[in-house]
Amino acid sequence: MSRNVDPITLSTTWHAFQSIAREMRHVIDRTAQSYLLAQLHDMAAGIWDAQGRTIAVPEGPTSMFLSQHFCVEYILEHFGDDLHPGDVFCTNDPYHSQCNHLPDWGFIRPIFYDGELVFMALTRGHMMDTGGSFPGGYFPNGYDIHAEGLIIPPIKVFSKGRERTDVLQLLWNNVRFPEGVKIDNFSLMAALQVCENRITAMLDKYGKDTVLDCVEEMIDRMETSVRSQIRDMPDGTYYGESATDDDGTTLDEQVWVRLDATVKGEELTLDFSKSDDQRKGFVNCVEASTFSRAVAGAFLYFDPELAPFHNAGSMRPVNVICRPGSVCNAQYPATVGGSPVNVGTQILEATVMALSKARPDKAIAGWGRRRGHYLSAIDPRTNERYVQTTTDADGGAGAVSGYDGFEGAMGMSGLGAIQRGSVEEIEIKFPWRTVNYHFVPDMSGAGQYRGGSGMLWEVENLGTDAPVATGSSDGDLTQPPGVQGGDNGPLSRMYIRKGDKKTPARTHRMIEVKTGEILGKVSGGGGGVGDPFKRDPSAVLKDVINDFVTLEGARNTYGVVIDTDTMTVDEEATDALRASA
């Protein structure tokens, strides 16, 4: 086949798809009212083609991104002859269309050109409520998927450009904050409209055939590049594993994800079959969620130059196997509410554990665990009920070969694409006052390269008594893994404080923070890479000066003795201490 592709048109259209997807994200960011969407960027926007192949997914949380073709393919398969210009679908259903969990509502718009279906645009974001047992999501103890909220299989909410108001009313009637959810629904749908406008303009300019030729070229070029990246990994099978604290229903029993990663020539197989069976509790991932995390983990080992351009071609040489009935491929009616944080994160961690063995020169440690929560109460300033969540307490990134972990980056599932909140914006919007928000010394996984630091985060409840679901927290019992002799990220803890009296609180539970009480979290940071005794003593000194590491930590964990009079490394004592180990 001879493709009508000149280098500048290819480069321009390729970048244009990326920039359209970024613009979709921008529209959501600017118009949404949910804190998660607008401030923390817990959303995805992208473009797929008429066969459901991924064209552009530049940035978003790993939970709902690289596997959206499962959802697009489902719609193509079930509505293939009933797709029309102006249709918009809505779905959040894990078991019909492979959505991640119920709060993440997806909107899909087929894009036609000259009467022919050419692309599928999709946006997805975490709604402030989706019905079910508890506002917001991450309720740890639902009986089955029906207890977790309204389940929406792919349905048309716009048909040939006409709003199906009755259908939308049915959805909004089943959520707790219908007005807020309505705004966010319109925000996600507006981004689809923008996408259609931009794509139509691009097709007008270059011609449909040229653009479609460019798409084929983009996919082929990525496939070729990724195959050559895999060829650079030595053939073999590499094992990785990681656990979450518990499933929120059977308490204190850890749930394991286990991975055999096999490199053979130009193909990579990620087989999660040995993972635990699906659980009663809310940690189960559907196949698409597992696929998305696993592929994201693999991308980290490929040339960073490819990073912004990944598409369906990148996924062709990567084969993900998920055993039906396991926590990595849950079957109806398993609950899935907590899976983006619990088991979801572990899939990513198990992937980097295994592939860091395949590419020891590109080792990656686990990042500080998520320390989120969802709560709902009344704001006395307006007498209105609100729902709130946070990413602020998470520890930093894990270390990598050559660099310490990125300070301040939140949980690994975001890979830096999800942000933390603004203290001032939170205080304007919600009746919570932040009391403390800073790094804590000795709270990172030690190593030749250390993990990003953990945090102390405390907030005071100025509203009515607040029930809190701690389902989006993990790491009381389990740790983000270190690699190549680097320490795991430290354990995290949580408490409710009244004056000086602290009552411990746990992950995956329902707790209550009363008016005037303080919710406190001390998070563990990321894991380390390499032996801490091999860390450059001057880097340890710098950490001590900046109070990331204490003098005792320097001596005991890193084998570095610091002369406190001169604040320099006592090299002789350090050498002796390190030699005696």
Place this chain on the structure above:
Amino acid sequence: MFNICIDVGGTFTDCLVMDSKGSLRQFKSPTTYPDPSIGFMSSLEKAAQGFEIALQSMLSDVDLLIHGTTLATNTLINRNGAKTGMITTRGFRDVVEIRRGYKNIRTSMYNVFVPPYDPLIPRHLRKEAEERVLFDGSVHTELNEDDVRKAAAELKEKGCQSLAVCFLHSYANDDHEKRAAAIAREVMGDDVYITTSADILSVWREWERFSTTSVSAYTGPEVKRYMENLVSRLDENQFGGTLLMMLSDGLVETVEYCKPRVVNLIGSGPAAAPAAAIYMGNAAGQKNLLSFDMGGTSIDIGLIQDGRIPTTTDAWVQDERVAIKMVDVKSAGAGGGSIAWIDSLGLLRVGPQSAGSTPGPACYGNGGEDPTVTDLDIALGYMDPDFFLGGEIPLDPELSRNAIQDKIGDPLGMNVNEAAQAAMTTVVSYMADQITEISTTVGFDVRDMAIVAGGGAGPMHAPFIAERLGVPNVIVPTIAATYSAFGMFAMDVGRNYARSYIVRADNLELDRVNAHYDDMREEAVDGFASQGVKPEDGVFHRTCEIRYIGQYHEVEVDMPDGHLTDAHIQTAIEAFHDRHKELYTFNMHWKGVEFLTFRLRATAPKKPIHMQSNELAGPDASGAIKGHRDAWFDGKIFDTPVYDGGKLGAGNEIQGPAIIEEPTTTVVVPASYRCTVDNLHGYQLELKTKSQADAGVTL
């Protein structure tokens, strides 16, 4: 009476002078380090010589002197600012290092092999004080003055020359910040540069405010010192006019205003370039433009859509978030002084290392041994070594050729001509890629735009880049060499003001809004006085920011002038609904709205520029040919005609390949372009059509 614009770039100081008749003359002199005010004065001396008067006589007869400088940007980029400390609210000392979890600034989320952010103010220099203000401006915890004293003493002990005071919610009440600054002043002394966050960026969102404040504090002492030197040098020389600094938002301000708020000078020079491109584009009937400014160390690229100056409040400068409003200009490290070199893989590269003005390119004969882009220009015959800056700086072509042979030719087994061409191809494709990246990442096809080529080296290279990208039009203004300085003539004088008042529309108190606008207007009138503008010449433009209750981002809409009534507020709300739809395809009449920030932009209309138009002439340009020389195009050597720019008339046509020499710049017309001289003495290059090329018009 003179009006003068001076742009101090990394390599050259450009000086553009308009006399009372409105005619422009340009002068260039090397930028001097460590004190750029010396080069600033040399450029003025050169101008005085040009006008054949004494420097003092000229300076005493200046009305307005507008000045852009890269000093703040370079101080930040080179990380050679002051040792800076911070005093912040207890419990929040890591706000600038946590930085809301932003990791993927210029890298993808799938690239984790990036070093952690290295904050401008390291953790041990960030001290805490007990205090707390709430979002409504009320005080939750009084300022503990002993904490401030102790922190200030420790930071002084550690040798900090600059201090940023950053407290939560100071945009709503800055009493604590002001008090802490006063205490720190007592403790640390008058030599220390002290900045408060509410003074730098009085809007909510602490990280954006603290980060911007840190940048200001870090770059402040160096830039303040420079401005003080400058003022005293001007005073010594009888300067009688008003000195205004070019700001990053495309407006200008007094030195007194800038000294404590140096962050406003980040990107100061390049911010003027889009205004120049728009002016030139208007003359040529082009509204979609790519402003290409190539100096000694970098290229600055601004993308102009529909004739509007692009601005952003989302800027990152290097690894720092700078949240003030800035003209959106992107930089890349390749200029006339950039060094061509062979990397460890044996690949030919160019920049980002630059030979600067000392030692400068090899041909300067100041000891530079590395071949630079300028050396390539000489070896390839584009530039006449005896005519650099009109012959002011003699260049030695042998030194260029030697450097090219030694550093590129020998390692690659090429002769000097082959090596020079290979290196030039690398330079051109690198710059073309940079332009493609910048334009297409926002979805523009560069082939739909015209390139406006400025900077001393721009007109020599932009045509080759255009040729490579298939861009049909290149505009070379006559003042190309002092392009940004010209932009300073082409833009408005004024200032932006803002007041935050966060309120739902149904609770809005009209008196408060009117008081805010009256307040800002009063401040603006005072500001005009310091800028030498009469209040009656001022143009006041009000806007306000509105959002739907619950949203996190606002939309800016116009507000009418004069005393506001309920009807005006309703009109603004309607405008908001419309604008929301225009921007985002939908609106929500059923949902309540809230007001956040009220803004006033006060400007004085620019003085008209009368550029002298040159005489109309026919297409025949042969009278301006001053000779021929060998130059390389597409791998072949051509006996290329060299035109004297001063002798060309409006309407003259020149077929590529050709070289046009002006005193401060050289235009190279590739074989595939035709050049027409316009009536403002600029050059319009146009890609020949295929049939023209086939018909042999080419040669």
